[in-house]
Amino acid sequence: xxxxxxxxxxxxxxxxxxxxxxxxxxxxxxxxxxxxxxxxxxxxxxxxxxxxxxxxxxxxxxxxxxxxxxxxxxxxxxxxxxxxxxxxxxxxxxxxxxxxxxxxxxxxxxxxxxxxxxxxxxxxxxxxxxxxxxxxxxxxxxxxxxxxxxxxxxxxxxxxxxxxxxxxxxxxxxxxxxxxxxxxxxxxxxxxxxxxxxxxxxxxxxxxxxxxxxxxxxxxxxxxxxxxxxxxxxxxxxxxxxxxxxxxxxxxxxxxxxxxxxxxxxxxxxxxxxxxxxxxxxxxxxxxxxxxxxxxxxxxxxxxxxxxxxxxxxxxxxxxxxxxxxxxxxxxxxxxxxxxxxxxxxxxxxxxxxxxxxxxxxxxxxxx
Amino acid sequence: xxxxxxxxxxxxxxxxxxxxxxxxxxxxxxxxxxxxxxxxxxxxxxxxxxxxxxxxxxxxxxxxxxxxxxxxxxxxxxxxxxxxxxxxxxxxxxxxxxxxxxxxxxxxxxxxxxxxxxxxxxxxxxxxxxxxxxxxxxxxxxxxxxxxxxxxxxxxxxxxxxxxxxxxxxxxxxxxxxxxxxxxxxxxxxxxxxxxxxxxxxxxxxxxxxxxxxxxxxxxxxxxxxxxxxxxxxxxxxxxxxxxxxxxxxxxxxxxxxxxxxxxxxxxxxxxxxxxxxxxxxxxxxxxxxxxxxxxxxxxxxxxxxxxxxxxxxxxxxxxxxxxxxxxxxxxxxxxxxxxxxxxxxxxxxxxxxxxxxxxxxxxxxxxxxxxxxxxxxxxxxxxxxxxxxxxxxxxxxxxxxxxxxxxxxxxxxxxxxxxxxxxxxxxxxxxxxxxxxxxxxxxxxxxxxxxxxxxxxxxxxxxxxxxxxxxxxxxxxxxxxxxxxxxxxxxxxxxxxxxxxxxxxxxxxxxxxxxxxxxxxxxxxxxxxxxxxxxxxxxxxxxx
Numbered sequence: 044x045x046x047x048x049x050x051x052x053x054x055x056x057x058x059x060x061x062x063x064x065x066x067x068x069x070x071x072x073x074x075x076x077x078x079x080x081x082x083x084x085x086x087x088x089x090x091x092x093x094x095x096x097x098x099x100x101x102x103x104x105x106x107x108x109x110x111x112x113x114x115x116x117x118x119x120x121x122x123x124x125x126x127x128x129x130x131x132x133x134x135x136x137x138x139x140x141x142x143x144x145x146x147x148x149x150x151x152x153x154x155x156x157x158x159x160x161x162x163x164x165x166x167x168x169x170x171x172x173x174x175x176x177x178x179x180x181x182x183x184x185x186x187x188x189x190x191x192x193x194x195x196x197x198x199x200x201x202x203x204x205x206x207x208x209x210x211x212x213x214x215x216x217x218x219x220x221x222x223x224x225x226x227x228x229x230x231x232x233x234x235x236x237x238x239x240x241x242x243x244x245x246x247x248x249x250x251x252x253x254x255x256x257x258x259x260x261x262x263x264x265x266x267x268x269x270x271x272x273x274x275x276x277x278x279x280x281x282x283x284x285x286x287x288x289x290x291x292x293x294x295x296x297x298x299x300x301x302x303x304x305x306x307x308x309x310x311x312x313x314x315x316x317x318x319x320x321x322x323x324x325x326x327x328x329x330x331x332x333x334x335x336x337x338x339x340x341x342x343x344x345x346x347x348x349x350x351x352x353x354x355x356x357x358x359x360x361x362x363x364x365x366x367x368x369x370x371x372x373x374x375x376x377x378x379x380x381x382x383x384x385x386x387x388x389x390x391x392x393x394x395x396x397x398x399x400x401x402x403x404x405x406x407x408x409x410x411x
Numbered sequence: 412x413x414x415x416x417x418x419x420x421x422x423x424x425x426x427x428x429x430x431x432x433x434x435x436x437x438x439x440x441x442x443x444x445x446x447x448x449x450x451x452x453x454x455x456x457x458x459x460x461x462x463x464x465x466x467x468x469x470x471x472x473x474x475x476x477x478x479x480x481x482x483x484x485x486x487x488x489x490x491x492x493x494x495x496x497x498x499x500x501x502x503x504x505x506x507x508x509x510x511x512x513x514x515x516x517x518x519x520x521x522x523x524x525x526x527x528x529x530x531x532x533x534x535x536x537x538x539x540x541x542x543x544x545x546x547x548x549x550x551x552x553x554x555x556x557x558x559x560x561x562x563x564x565x566x567x568x569x570x571x572x573x574x575x576x577x578x579x580x581x582x583x584x585x586x587x588x589x590x591x592x593x594x595x596x597x598x599x600x601x602x603x604x605x606x607x608x609x610x611x612x613x614x615x616x617x618x619x620x621x622x623x624x625x626x627x628x629x630x631x632x633x634x635x636x637x638x639x640x641x642x643x644x645x646x647x648x649x650x651x652x653x654x655x656x657x658x659x660x661x662x663x664x665x666x667x668x669x670x671x672x673x674x675x676x677x678x679x680x681x682x683x684x685x686x687x688x689x690x691x692x693x694x695x696x697x698x699x700x701x702x703x704x705x706x707x708x709x710x711x712x713x714x715x716x717x718x719x720x721x722x723x724x725x726x727x728x729x730x731x732x733x734x735x736x737x738x739x740x741x742x743x744x745x746x747x748x749x750x751x752x753x754x755x756x757x758x759x760x761x762x763x764x765x766x767x768x769x770x771x772x773x774x775x776x777x778x779x780x781x782x783x784x785x786x787x788x789x790x791x792x793x794x795x796x797x798x799x800x801x802x803x804x805x806x807x808x809x810x811x812x813x814x815x816x817x818x819x820x821x822x823x824x825x826x827x828x829x830x831x832x833x834x835x836x837x838x839x840x841x842x843x844x845x846x847x848x849x850x851x852x853x854x855x856x857x858x859x860x861x862x863x864x865x866x867x868x869x870x871x872x873x874x875x876x877x878x879x880x881x882x883x884x885x886x887x888x889x890x891x892x893x894x895x896x897x898x899x900x901x902x903x904x905x906x907x908x909x910x911x912x913x914x915x916x917x918x919x920x921x922x923x924x925x926x927x928x929x930x931x932x933x934x935x936x937x938x939x940x941x942x943x944x945x946x947x948x949x950x951x952x953x954x955x956x
Contacts, residue, residue, distance in 0.1 A: 047464075047473070047476075048464040048467060048468075048480060048481065048484050050476060050481075051467075051476060051477060051478055051479075051480040051481030051482075051484065052481035052484055052485055053481070054476070054478045054481055054568075054572075055478040055479070055481035055482045055485065056481070058478055063569070064478075064569070064572070064573070066573070067576070069891075087489055087493060089485070089486055089489060091482065091486075092478075092479070092482060094479075094576055094579050094580045095580055095887075095888040095889075095891040095892045095895070096580050096581065096582075096583055096888065096892055097581075097583065097584065097857070097858050097860055097877070097884055097888070097889055097892050097906075098583075098857070098858065098884070098885055098888060099856075099858060099882040099883070099884065099885065100882065100883050100884060100885035100886065105824065105825060105826040105827065105837075105847070106744065106745075106746070106824070106825055106847070106851070107746050107822055107823070107824055107825070107844055107847050107848050107851070108741075108742075108743045108744055108745070108746065108822070108823055108824075108825050108836075109741055109743070109746070109820050109821045109822045109823065110741065110743045110821055110823075111821070112743075112823070112836045113836065113839075114823075114836050114837060114838055114839060115835055115836060116835060116836045117828070117831070117833045117834065117835050117836075118743050118744065118825055118833070118834040118835065118836065
């Protein structure tokens, strides 16, 4: 039954995004709802289309109300937005603007780029086990004693044995009546993913290149988090040596020095081995570089590492090559040569900012 | 299960749980004992999402595909998801009545909702403004949906949807009484018609029979005085003259603009089909717009009475009070129809219980005496049942909103202060409050618009007239609405109205609108000149949206 309305909702959203029925654009207004999320007030965008009709012009400016106040007294500003909640008119509250929610963004992105949903792969659907106190047991520590169940049990016993007297309803539990809360193992499937970003920060990677990587990372995060229950992100930077950093440092570090790609892959593998057993995690290593490696032997070592150790563990190994004026771009050719049309290795060449979308589509378009 | 339930797509998918079924039986019995009279009522349990969908569809499980249902659904559902609003209940005017309960509600809420629903059902069945609505509207709506879907399959979504938008833009231009009355042709219409027919058949038009113009007289000797022969002859000749003049279409102003277009515009078959659907649905929903205050007031009146006197248990009463107070809460800006209706019904009941009506009471100037007025009539209940049968909101407020009531509830009129942009209290004068309120309710808040000429200036243009009742039309909206009307009429469309106290004619030829003030010049200037004039006259306001 719901699907009928989904069709109408879908059509409405497409109109709002200007994909169809551009003639309605002029009737569109951007309303909002003031909602609450935890402690914050959030503004939820609520676009509206009002079809024109013959109506009175000053309808909204007057009316009949009730309450206190003499003629001439101000009523205060009416809260904006139809159906806005009570929260809306509280002064001094900080309101966060949510232009679009991240889910909506991911949805738009998926539609725009025609990204396939990622197919769940059997073994990667981990069953997360969690203890939940939903069971009742006859033994247990006093701290977990269940008063009501205990007394109910005692009452039942007394009624059964005929010692319960309605005129003197005293219920005395004995040892055997005691009931305790106990746990039950709750198994539910959980789909987790980790994205390990690696970036070459050698001297040849300039600000523009980093900006491109940042954009890529944002969209990759958005999409993957819409596909998985939980998404971890880890960051590795490397020049001639690799180290793990936080997101902030990742995007803003500039170092000089040579480039040894294998160091990053080594660290990445170590990370996977220690924290992300491939039986439980969907793993996405993304490597961004300008394609200049120090030596052919290091490239060979890197390729070997990817082939032998990375590929058996990860969903896809993605390499994005950013164009820079210094980079030779040789590494991509090497990978191309080594892996050819290997499904799980995705290579993308990113010429400039405008190419980001196409590259995202290359990376995520395989539905892996 | 009756046949209409089979068509009903939700079906008893979940069915009411045992506990609620017992509750329904109890509430129904209590409602019947209280004197409520309703069709069989079927309750359905729905999830919050389904509730939002049903509300977007106006309570019906199936509507034709259209984006605005999606828009309304998004609003309702987002607003529910963020905890800003909640639909407790919905009921539709059909036989049997369908009502929806939300599965996330507490038991007490469901009880209250049921009591409230039986109030609505009684109102639907008995209020006379609903007597001509289609009680099998669920089937009709489903049929409409199928027909529109077929058109979409044939012609494409874009084309059909665009046309629906045009129709929706004028769906308020209906004659809300059309279903209830048949406008009788005037007596001389028939005579004129026969003369015209004679002329069409090539017969020589002769003078119509004299009898037609004579007033009936009881005594033949009076005939010469009451029907002077020369007067009768003059009337006959005038009628003959009129029969040969071009016939105005419509002959008298026609309120049912959609009906007029349907009958006279050169529409394609599929366009006529869509327009007829929109008109039928608009007519179906019109009585609900006309009786909002009464309908909600009546349902609220009965849920409070049934809950507090019969249904609510001691354990439920606090929750009940909390819920009820939310239902009838007032903000300074919005008159809550639940509250206003409830209080008016209570006031009527009190007045007719204590004899506070009729000339004796009305003419009593002694405030003290009025305050303590008591005649043991006990006619309150009977009176409110009578009121719910024959009134609509406009008449209801007109007849029963008294000065005492207005003062007791602290009503005022408010307006926007032009300089500060703030809303300010304008007046607490009873006459002004009532006037404003009645103004809002007249024609359920819609401008009164008639078709006056279907062949304006002999150019096949459509001329509408807006009966100005104090407030001007919103000009930019009016112009785009005219553009949509052009799409239906296929020729330019004009509307006569007032702007800032001056009569004005707005015309739309399908590409751009123009305005002419009618008190300025006798001659209609060329469209270009008119546009400049129009733009200059309303102080820089653009003449296009």
